[in-house]
Amino acid sequence: MRGAQNILVIGSDSRAGSKNRRYGKDSGTERSDTTILLHLSSGRRSATAVSIPRDLMVDVPGCRRADGRRSEPMFAMFNYAFQVGGSACTVRTVERLTNIRMDHHMVVDFHGFKEMVDALDGVQICLAKPINDKAAKLRLPAGKVTLNGEQALGYVRARKSLGNGSDTDRMDRQQRFLAALVHKVQSNDVLLNPVRLYPVLDAATSSLTTDPDLASLRGLYELARGVRDIPTERVQFLTVPRESYVYNSNRDQLVEPEAERLFERLRIDAPVEVVNSSGKSQGPPRDSSHNRSRGDDGKSDAKRPDEPAGPTPPAPTFRGSTAAENPCG
Numbered sequence: 628m629r630g631a632q633n634i635l636v637i638g639s640d641s642r643a644g645s646k647n648r649r650y651g652k653d654s655g656t657e658r659s660d661t662t663i664l665l666h667l668s669s670g671r672r673s674a675t676a677v678s679i680p681r682d683l684m685v686d687v688p689g690c691r692r693a694d695g696r697r698s699e700p701m702f703a704m705f706n707y708a709f710q711v712g713g714s715a716c717t718v719r720t721v722e723r724l725t726n727i728r729m730d731h732h733m734v735v736d737f738h739g740f741k742e743m744v745d746a747l748d749g750v751q752i753c754l755a756k757p758i759n760d761k762a763a764k765l766r767l768p769a770g771k772v773t774l775n776g777e778q779a780l781g782y783v784r785a786r787k788s789l790g791n792g793s794d795t796d797r798m799d800r801q802q803r804f805l806a807a808l809v810h811k812v813q814s815n816d817v818l819l820n821p822v823r824l825y826p827v828l829d830a831a832t833s834s835l836t837t838d839p840d841l842a843s844l845r846g847l848y849e850l851a852r853g854v855r856d857i858p859t860e861r862v863q864f865l866t867v868p869r870e871s872y873v874y875n876s877n878r879d880q881l882v883e884p885e886a887e888r889l890f891e892r893l894r895i896d897a898p899v900e901v902v903n904s905s906g907k908s909q910g911p912p913r914d915s916s917h918n919r920s921r922g923d924d925g926k927s928d929a930k931r932p933d934e935p936a937g938p939t940p941p942a943p944t945f946r947g948s949t950a951a952e953n954p955c956g
Contacts, residue, residue: 739834865947
């Protein structure tokens with residue numbers, strides 16, 4: 628049984644390069660537009676994607692800058708870490724925040740995101756209302772829509788005309804898009820068919836900046852093969868528990884002890900249960916064998932027949948969703 632893995636997925640807002648320059652002037656400053664901590668459970672029973680708000684106030688450690696100098700530790704917005712020290716500083720900041728070791732990381736820019744969506748021949752979403760967002764260069768009708776790479780980028784980045792314009796709403800939309808992406812790759816057998824999977828991985832290797840273990844077709848294929856059998860109801864999306872920062876309502880801070888409960892469950896590879904805004908569980912019926920934690924040897928910590936039976940404490944729940952939800956019906 629394979630051990631649990633934690634992968635930090637970082638979306639860069641870099642305008643560098645001819646293919647990214649169309650989205651704005653290259654200021655020479657690169658920040659993390661989106662950051663997701665992806666936890667793959669031992670045995671690949673589940674996948675949990677946790678969004679980390681870019682405006683979350685955190686302790687950013689001293690990091691090595693691109694010019695070789697070292698920055699001073701600072702209490703700042705989370706996306707400052709990527710600005711000052713790139714992916715290495717972002718990984719260190721997340722590890723300090725969560726006390727969870729990152730096994731891998733990957734950075735995707737605007738062009739890379741588009742390339743991977745186009746390699747899948749688009750992703751279908753469902754819209755309750757039409758969209759006309761000039762800033763995002765996005766115009767879509769209501770109903771079922773298959774987004775190409777350019778449209779998908781506008782959809783996940785738009786803020787001014789969709790929802791309430793908050794980063795919270797945008798993260799929820801990004802999570803819905805990722806759920807639709809999971810549906811696409813599973814319903815079309817992309818992950819099971821090497822002929823269909825190769826163009827996607829080829830686009831990824833040319834579009835992503837990753838650690839060495841994921842920098843090859845083989846590395847990404849092994850990752851994809853490991854997650855292909857996870858059922859959609861066990862692919863979960865949530866945002867780290869947070870609230871308005873006490874000194875600035877335009878910033879965020881963690882809600883405790885809820886955030887630490889989430890981080891602890893990820894650290895020990897215990898199941899995470901998500902509920903929607905109405906309080907309804909989004910996962911499958913609880914399975915006591917699944918809810919028991921596993922040791923380093925992968926064996927269940929279930930009680931032996933000679934041990935006294937006792938109630939299993941309920942797992943904490945967090946607001947979120949699963950890939951099993953299908954707004955298209």
